[in-house]
Amino acid sequence: MTDLLITNAVLLRPGSTPAVQAPGALLVRGEEIAWVGPADMAPVPGAGTEVLDARGRVCMPGLINAHHHLYSTFACGLAAPPSGDFPAVLRNLWWRLDSALSLEAVHASALPPLARCILAGTTTILDHHASPRAVRGSLEALAAAVRQAGIRAALCYEVSDRDGPAVAAAGIEENVAWIEACRSVPDGRLAPLFGLHAAFTVGNGTLTRAVAEARRLGAGIHVHVAEDRSDQEHSLATYGTRVVNRLADAGALGDGSVAAHCVHVGAHERRLLAETGTLVVHNPSSNMNNGVGAADLRALLDAGCRVGLGTDGMRGDMLAEASYALVLQHHRAGDPSAAFPEPLDALLLTNAAFASRLFGRRLGVLEAGAAADLILVDHLPATPLHDGNLHGHLYFGVTGARVTHTMVAGRFLMRDGRLLTLDPDAIAREALPASRAAWSRF
Ligand SMILES: [Zn+2]
Secondary structure (H helix, E strand, O other): OOEEEEEEEEEEOOOOOOOEEEEEEEEEEOOEEEEEEEHHHOOOOOOOEEEEEOOOOEEEEOEEEEEEOHHHHHHOOOOOOOOOOHHHHHHHHHHHHHHOOOHHHHHHHHHHHHHHHHHHOEEEEEEOEOOOOOOOOHHHHHHHHHHHHOOEEEEOEOEOOOOOHHHHHHHHHHHHHHHHHHHHOOOOOEEEOEEEEEHHHOOHHHHHHHHHHHHHHOOOEEEEEOOOHHHHHHHHHHHOOOHHHHHHHHOOOOOOOEEEEOOOOOHHHHHHHHHHOOEEEEOHHHHHHHOOOOOOHHHHHHOOOEEEEOOOOOOOOHHHHHHHHHHHHHHHHOOOOOOOHHHHHHHHHHHHHHHHHHHOOOOOOOOOOOEOOEEEEOOOOOOOOOHHHHHHHHHHHHOOOOEEEEEEOOEEEEEOOEEOOOOHHHHHHHHHHHHHHHHHHO
């Protein structure tokens, strides 16, 4: 494989020193970054080295989405009855849509959002999948689409009792089969988690069986937690305990587990999430869209929680999601100083640390020895940029600028704005008939 020297770039390196290197250069060798530093100290390119002049544009680590639903694509434009609260949104839209997915639809629905990820510079996702009429083989159908796209993805099937015991058992089996498949052929791009839908659709028998299998296989659990107030009301009425207490008692939390949302958690639950090292994933645009409330980032962080960032299937653009998180915290608190670095730190530091452990390589950093997962953004800083004001530039300069190049493991998935692994016309040809068929079953 030819070496690639990216030169004359504004290197944005959150978590590294210096955090801003301009003009900077970076050498990619094989699947890794071999060298990073000032452009005038860059290794002299050999005969076999390709040189890419970034012309003063931004180069930064590929972005990581810690909670995604690729299957949600087919909801775009779908007419569902008006829903006055979150349980109605689930009943009227999501549980009807996921029940309409065949294996073919699972594959076809994954391709458009994977293309969106690459276009937005998202190089790793943690997906949470449901297709209760097509459980067995659904994760392999997703994996085939992910392999085609070339990004990294941690997949899981969201086990639930809402479709009866046979579907719950099939969900457990699908997670087990997927985890075993990942363990037998580790490839660095696909990783396993064990999925649970949410506490209010998983009874104690299924919860116990699922956690036992996840623990036996050493996999973390990916579950929706207290997204809406109704999750807590159900837990108190049915089990006499709060959602996080119940999940902790069952052994579902831990430093490999992902608790998406945590909008409605109390002080004791925040302490449990912190003590177990569970990754709490904030999904601001989804929470606003569903009208479920706003997670209290300050309280979660003050309790010692690890807080990451996801989109909950809303989109693939993580820098936009960080900006939503910022304005939501300001709006929630009625205080424009309520948050500033926290949403970007969730995205660029916490997501990166969790994904690095999950995929077994350093992700989300521009450092020698890290995976060559990086993006170029068509943004020329118009104001002074230095280590002390990187966050301001990311929120108000880089966000919204066009990503031109996306690389995963040293391979370009997009170059000069052109997708190299996915063909938008072919995606539409596959997705349109599959979505029509799913809508007719809806
Ligand atoms: Zn979700």
